[in-house]
Amino acid sequence: MDADTADTTDIAEFAEPSAERPPAAVPVDWAAVEAWLGTRLPGDYRRLADRYGPLDFGRFLWIHVPCAQDGRFDYGDWLRAIHRETRIARRELPAGEHRPVHPEPGGLLAWGYTRATDVLFWDTSVSADPDAWTVVVRHRDGVPGGTPAPWQAYDLTLTAYLRQAVRADPDPAAPVRPLPGVFGRTAFLPAAAPWTPPEPVPPRLTEGERRVALETGTGLDALRLLTPPPARPHLGDGDWERTSGALGLALPGEYVRLMETYGAGCWNRWLCFPPPLGAPGRDLATHAEEILAGYEVLRADDPEDFPLVTWPRPGGFLPFAHTVEGDHLGWLTTGDDPDAWPLTVWPRHADQGPPLEQGLTDTLLRWQRGRLSTAGLYALDEEDDPVECARFTPWPGRAD
Template sequence: MSVDFAAFTTSHDERPPAPVPVDWDLVEEWLGVRLPRDYKRLAERYGPVDLGEYFWIHVPCVEDGRFDYGEWLRETHREARIEARDLPAGERFAVHPEPGGLLAWGCTRGSDTLFWDTSVSADPDEWTVVVRHQGSVPGSGLLDWHAYDLTLTEYLRHAVRETWELPSPPGPLMGPVSGSVARTAFLPTAAPWTPPAEVPPRLTDAQRRVALETGAGLDALRLLSPPPERPYLGGGTWEGLFAELGTRLPGEYVRLMDLYGAGCWSEWLRFLTPLRTGERRFVTHVEEVLGAYRSARGRFPEDHPLTAWPEPGGFLPFANSIDADHLGWLTEGDDPDAWPLVVWPRHAPQGAPLGHGLVDTLVAWQRGTLVTHGLAGLDEEDDPLEFAGFEAWDDRAHW
């Protein structure tokens, strides 16, 4: 059936929708496919919208620091590709840019993702909707991956419905939601999106082999994550830190920090600023983490088997993840250079100490060959060089 989006929606009084110019030729060339006409009409008339305070329909646009259409597609498709592997082989969806792959166009406040199934037809106007539901309610009839014989506008038309509406919707759908159409709240000043320019490989084939296969230690790490020109460690000294701690720290850590300074590895693992003075100094962060660990150990001792520094052999953290995992040493014995590394994972049981030194651990993790709870892993189809990197900090950083 032919459905007009305007026929079942009304403009939000306080956040009326507003279009963002789109160069469809550039967008479709970048995607490698043409897009459905109903989607392009919606984008040209409304821009990025919030439908019924539940569905976010994303269009090619960018909001500085908040949203980039190309990045959203890349991240959404990567997650879908990983999650689809859990399906039986005969039910598994391909994901764009694979030919006939799912192509994302929206998401919901319930973290569901909405796609077109581009395998349905060579004509994009005939593409139908597939929804990746998160946390489907048992008995609702919604499948984790639910395919509908409905185009984008037809699907949204059935989501905007009355509970008594006849004929009934074609199978279980999310909703009902209102037909209110608002500018997406987190994209108040969305601007036109331009496809990213092609970037030449940053490493030669020979350098890539060293970074990912044959290299070791700092030779490999420098290629995976080039060090900054001006590493930031803070305004103090190593001797001052050692005096405050009552112990020196492993020499490998000191040499690594002198080379890289404080910062974030692979947008995941944050190394504390070691030589900062004042309230946000290294020891302050360590004490906060260990206070939380002791509290958790008091309530759930079976899940927190480590002792906490400065107890003998205690856990001494020096880095944390964006998901509140912590990396540190077990301070066993009098020689800090022999202290093993260990991760205190937030969402998993405590694991054994890691089997490598700090630099080799970073190399193996960024290559994707180290898999352990608390350190985000790579997918089998990821290019490690796309995810490896180091972002240096300055004194503005909290950590």
């Protein structure tokens, strides 16, 4: 098929619907979707979505269509995340090979993902006619049967690419290994529902407030402006005196003030502070004991890679927060003044580093501003807007 000719082929002509997970359409408001994207979409993709909904094709690649399922998938969030990751990844290419990414003019626009974590895009630069857009794939492990080039352009539209993927002949130059000629509803989206594009959101901060939040402000006041706290922080049902008694030491005043402002919850969907004042067995002391019991097992086997002395030993590491990847933030309880305890991160996927240079509030503020780079706390990309990225999500069930 010529790229400049609209492909009206139904994928059922070269693949069969799954009997186990039959495809099912999800209504799409294409006018709203295309207005949100700022571009029309290829006709073969629209027809596929209207007939079949979100698809698992060839038991290898997922074709993502505008839909949503609570807690599992949101089309807009997926596009934003994939395009952000792509903008970062393209910096690995020589300067002359950088590809624009949607919404940049002629940018790559994602439509699929594989079990090998390859990402499938349209190259919108090839034509003003979406029906002529061809496929570009970011191959994480190199081109199948070829050289390990991570980015590969194919002179195939979406439907032509899928047809080629289920070919019978093992052509090494083809885009993917031969796939089973079957397609069905995406398994992790059994209850996919229509997706509604988000309404435009006005800037949360004025230019003056942005300067304070990102540059000139300090301490808890600047942190509150950058990352608004909940109206009613959740700490637990106990009190600080009982928690300090269980720990056998006083807690840093900075931590107490921060928790009384924000309560338990997660920062940037990454760094989570559990409730410090839970009932006995669910408080900060119990949290620390459980984490450190695991650390001591690791330290017994490999003291060089796990060098921290742990609480309640003098100067021991006392964790109070963790990341979604299993890193832990805590104090080194050195000396008699809790407000002078240095912070450190026990990183799950890196060697133990030195203590952090600043206290808890300033560390959070630097991290939220995108100015802190340390193992265990992910860094913002240079193209991210810290104000848009900064968020605090209260502990589950405590969204008030």
